[in-house]
Amino acid sequence: MSIAEDQVPGVEPATAESQGFVFNHTMLRAKDPKVSLAFYTRVFGMRLLRKLDFPEMQFTLYFLGHAEAGEVPEDDAERTAYTFSQKGVLELTHNWGSENDPELSYHDGNAEPQGFGHICFAVPDLAAAERWFDANDVEFKKRANEGKMPNVVFVKDPDGYWIEVVQPALSAGLGD
């Protein structure tokens, strides 16, 4: 690292007005919630924290996170407030009927036009995670031993969004 992170151009010190702000969730549209929920709960170990239906606007929101069973409130309103308070939440938006539309597929952000790139999960054992993905027929974009970034895996979710997978200790030497 050439200069300390707090001296990088643009970086400003924390302000009183932004105290307590939390990066809560990232929203991705999902064509078929049944398929995506199975993928994120089974393969990536997430829990469905909350499901919110909006019949008037014909969509449903699914909020997924890695909470322990006991820490998620039972009461609906408390559960919603809890969901919006956490870090590391993935929101999937299902526009009703999209799963039956043969023309519909979502844009991954890496083909043109570019913008969003990927989400990333940290795992305790990258080699074991690769075997687990293979056992679940997950599509790989890049395995740990391929490409220019060793020990960085990329797989695709059911809509084709890219998911990076890293084992933090193995990625400690990444970059300059």
Add this chain to the structure above:
Amino acid sequence: MSIAEDQVPGVEPATAESQGFVFNHTMLRAKDPKVSLAFYTRVFGMRLLRKLDFPEMQFTLYFLGHAEAGEVPEDDAERTAYTFSQKGVLELTHNWGSENDPELSYHDGNAEPQGFGHICFAVPDLAAAERWFDANDVEFKKRANEGKMPNVVFVKDPDGYWIEVVQPALSAGLGD
């Protein structure tokens, strides 16, 4: 809620193989890192956890999160591993020179072709956050008192990505 979250079609129980998985970060491309870093550190109170340069591939990655000052390791390798271990990290990718390309702008995922939708921050006081955004000339897409979802704010980041802002207790009654 019509049915409990663990009975929603597609949802599966946690597996041993996904124990310890963490939703670490979301990556968005940023045209001008100086502008985006100022925005996310000053307005949203994030810290630059790590900056990783990849000269061979001509890009730099900036990882931002809400860590307390004391908990971020000083040592570069430890700091990288720490960054990849956290929840709620935002990664900005800067392809060198993009800030000088008058033709370049990134796709927000909400115009066609759709995919990624937004990121979301929870704040302790939504009305105070609105005033803070105004004081910093942040562009609003929707204020708390506009549209069909009361108490949900949307602003835009410097690249035009949508940022939802909620106060969890005020959103407890959202949806059916």
